[in-house]
Amino acid sequence: MGKKPLTHRQVTRQKAMQSQRLTAASDALQPGLLIAHYGTTLIIENQAGEHFNCTHRQNLGALVTGDKIIWQQIDEATGVVVACQPRRSVIIRPDRHQTKPMVANVDKMIIVMALAPIPSETTLDRYLVLAETLGLTPIILMNKCDLAAADPLPLEYYQTLGYRCEKVSVKTCFGLDNLRMTLKDTTSVLVGQSGVGKSSLLQRLIPDAQVQIQAIAKQRSGRQTTSSTRLYHLPEGGHLIDSPGIHQFNLRHFTKNTIAMGFREFQPFLNQCKFRNCTHVNELGCALLAAVNAGKIAPSRLQNYHVITSDLP
Numbered sequence: 001m002g003k004k005p006l007t008h009r010q011v012t013r014q015k016a017m018q019s020q021r022l023t024a025a026s027d028a029l030q031p032g033l034l035i036a037h038y039g040t041t042l043i044i045e046n047q048a049g050e051h052f053n054c055t056h057r058q059n060l061g062a063l064v065t066g067d068k069i070i071w072q073q074i075d076e077a078t079g080v081v082v083a084c085q086p087r088r089s090v091i092i093r094p095d096r097h098q099t100k101p102m103v104a105n106v107d108k109m110i111i112v113m114a115l116a117p118i119p120s121e122t123t124l125d126r127y128l129v130l131a132e133t134l135g136l137t138p139i140i141l142m143n144k145c146d147l148a149a150a151d152p153l154p155l156e157y158y159q160t161l162g163y164r165c166e167k168v169s170v171k172t173c174f175g176l177d178n179l180r181m182t183l184k185d186t187t188s189v190l191v192g193q194s195g196v197g198k199s200s201l202l203q204r205l206i207p208d209a210q211v212q213i214q215a216i217a218k219q220r221s222g223r224q225t226t227s228s229t230r231l232y233h234l235p236e237g238g239h240l241i242d243s244p245g246i247h248q249f250n251l252r253h254f255t256k257n258t259i260a261m262g263f264r265e266f267q268p269f270l271n272q273c274k275f276r277n278c279t280h281v282n283e284l285g286c287a288l289l290a291a292v293n294a295g296k297i298a299p300s301r302l303q304n305y306h307v308i309t310s311d312l313p
Helices: 008-023 121-134 155-160 176-183 198-205 209-219 256-261 264-269 287-293 299-309
Strands: 029-038 041-045 051-056 068-073 078-084 090-095 098-104 108-114 137-143 164-167 187-191 230-233 239-242
Touching: 029 078, 041 078, 051 068, 090 121, 108 121, 108 176, 121 137, 121 256, 121 299, 137 155, 155 164, 164 176, 176 198, 187 198, 198 239, 256 264, 256 299, 264 287, 264 299, 287 299
Parallel strands: 051 078, 108 137, 108 187, 137 164, 187 239
Antiparallel strands: 029 041, 029 068, 029 230, 041 051, 068 078, 090 098, 230 239
């Protein structure tokens, strides 16, 4: 069984203890960035770019890649995290009977799709709902555009909704310079289904990605270095987080109303239905169905909403 979720009182106490540690900061304490997480070991990077294997104090809660922390160095290779600074954003996912944080302090979500494998609109809309809910800037990135085929997704429709859509080819390097400028000086998370070329894209954007991995491996003294989530530094400035745990993602921890609000074009019509408990399936007086019939909402988007909400418990 998973751990029981913290009570409101425990969360309040946890925050109070972290606040006390931050207030009591001395010369021995310093800021750091959590760049990878291996079991109970945190890989912390100091302001000089050096890596340290760290443990953490009790009652800090779950720490994740991207967290800005306060830590204390113990020796030339190790340290202890004493506090986590407030997060500006955090992506969480359902984990059995509770939710689990995955990455923190992200600004942009790069949703990688491709001509092959055939992309799913439902998968894309899940990511967009997540980005909308967290206030992240989503960018729909169509990879493998060198393949001679028509766009398998209605990108023009998504663009009319205000979403930024870009095309790239890792094979020919088409569009990569524009993407680099898009990612510059921000923290972005890379998401997408298997086979769309995320690893190849990462290698193109960050030529020394393997060097960064090896640096951590050396710090780990040959121990297992496979991580579900890792933060990389972009040559142009900024960070890119690759998190395989977000590649297969559901929204079971959301409510139907939250999911509906995540569809941008739904928002003007929500709470306008004749019946308060409208399911937006076939009810008379449904504002969303009327908007679909009027061409203001794409039928596929309403269909995807129903598919996504069907996952809810």
